[in-house]
Amino acid sequence: MSQNGIHHVTAFSGDATRNVDFYTQVLGLRLVKKTVNFDDPGTYHLYYGDETGRPGTILTFFPIAHAAPGRVGIGETQETAFRVPRAAIGWWTHRFIEKGVAHETLAPVLGEPTLRFRDPDGLMLALVGTEAAETDAPWTGAEVPAEHAIRGFHGVTLLLKEAEGTAAILTEVFGFHEAGREGAATRYASGAPEGGFVTLRAVGEFLRGRQGAGSVHHIAFRAGDDAEQARMVETLTRTYGLGITEQRDRQYFRSVYFREPGGVLFEIATDVPGFAVDEPVETLGRDLKLPAFLEPHRAQIEGHLPEVA
Numbered sequence: 001m002s003q004n005g006i007h008h009v010t011a012f013s014g015d016a017t018r019n020v021d022f023y024t025q026v027l028g029l030r031l032v033k034k035t036v037n038f039d040d041p042g043t044y045h046l047y048y049g050d051e052t053g054r055p056g057t058i059l060t061f062f063p064i065a066h067a068a069p070g071r072v073g074i075g076e077t078q079e080t081a082f083r084v085p086r087a088a089i090g091w092w093t094h095r096f097i098e099k100g101v102a103h104e105t106l107a108p109v110l111g112e113p114t115l116r117f118r119d120p121d122g123l124m125l126a127l128v129g130t131e132a133a134e135t136d137a138p139w140t141g142a143e144v145p146a147e148h149a150i151r152g153f154h155g156v157t158l159l160l161k162e163a164e165g166t167a168a169i170l171t172e173v174f175g176f177h178e179a180g181r182e183g184a185a186t187r188y189a190s191g192a193p194e195g196g197f198v199t200l201r202a203v204g205e206f207l208r209g210r211q212g213a214g215s216v217h218h219i220a221f222r223a224g225d226d227a228e229q230a231r232m233v234e235t236l237t238r239t240y241g242l243g244i245t246e247q248r249d250r251q252y253f254r255s256v257y258f259r260e261p262g263g264v265l266f267e268i269a270t271d272v273p274g275f276a277v278d279e280p281v282e283t284l285g286r287d288l289k290l291p292a293f294l295e296p297h298r299a300q301i302e303g304h305l306p307e308v309a
Helices: 016-026 086-099 131-135 164-172 226-238 292-304
Strands: 006-013 030-037 040-049 058-063 076-085 107-109 112-118 124-130 153-160 177-182 185-189 197-202 216-223 254-259 265-270
Touching (some): 006 016, 006 076, 006 153, 016 058, 040 292, 076 216, 086 124, 124 153, 153 216
Parallel strands (some): 076 124, 216 265
Antiparallel strands (some): 006 216, 040 058, 076 153, 112 124, 185 197, 254 265
16 A cells, blocks of 8 residues: 555646746656647657656646636645655755745645745645655756755645545555644645645635646646555445546556546546656657557648647
């Protein structure tokens, strides 16, 4: 169960070029896959992560030009946090000042130094300084020095009316356990080095979230393979009576989706086959990749999409 945790986080953004520039140049992540939304091929699906796009490092976007801004509320992800070496927090603070990145004052959260900031579309993010991240090998293909580079996800914070139902899914299905409390927030840990934390913030009656640019669409949790995913689906169906979608082939993983009791859209994604299934690791993210069923429409799709790096 130690490898359970977050597989990826998917959000909406506005302009695609601005999105690529921020996540690759400012944050230093690697664009590991440039493809399209399989359910809406007129929209990019951009994946950022470490060198190979390992589960637990992947933040993805559906960029929609001129998209209306989203609003964080109950039933949504409030914050997505990355891991950096504890000693790197000061460097990142200076970088955000230099790059004009909107950020808050450094503050401890459950004993860890946390630097909250927003991307150009207002998506709430954070860098969490951890000593455990210091020994992890970073992606070093950008201008961020290796000793300061992001090492995958720390975790996510979900904003909920009440947390009990969501906590049951995390602990009984995904293998998390309670790991700390602070005010209205309860942290759950899976033991995974990347993407190992989910914090539930129960706030009672509050505005519901509205999706748009700068909001998270869904959180994906890891399953090692199809068999492990099927076991999770059986538990969700039999024990919790939740409706689960059929398995969908996303080319780089296979997925099922459901609404957890707090209203957040959850996905269970397999670790296999990974992002090198259709291009070498050395050239990940360089070319537009399409699944076989969309290849016959490549010219039309490429003609509709804006040019990005």
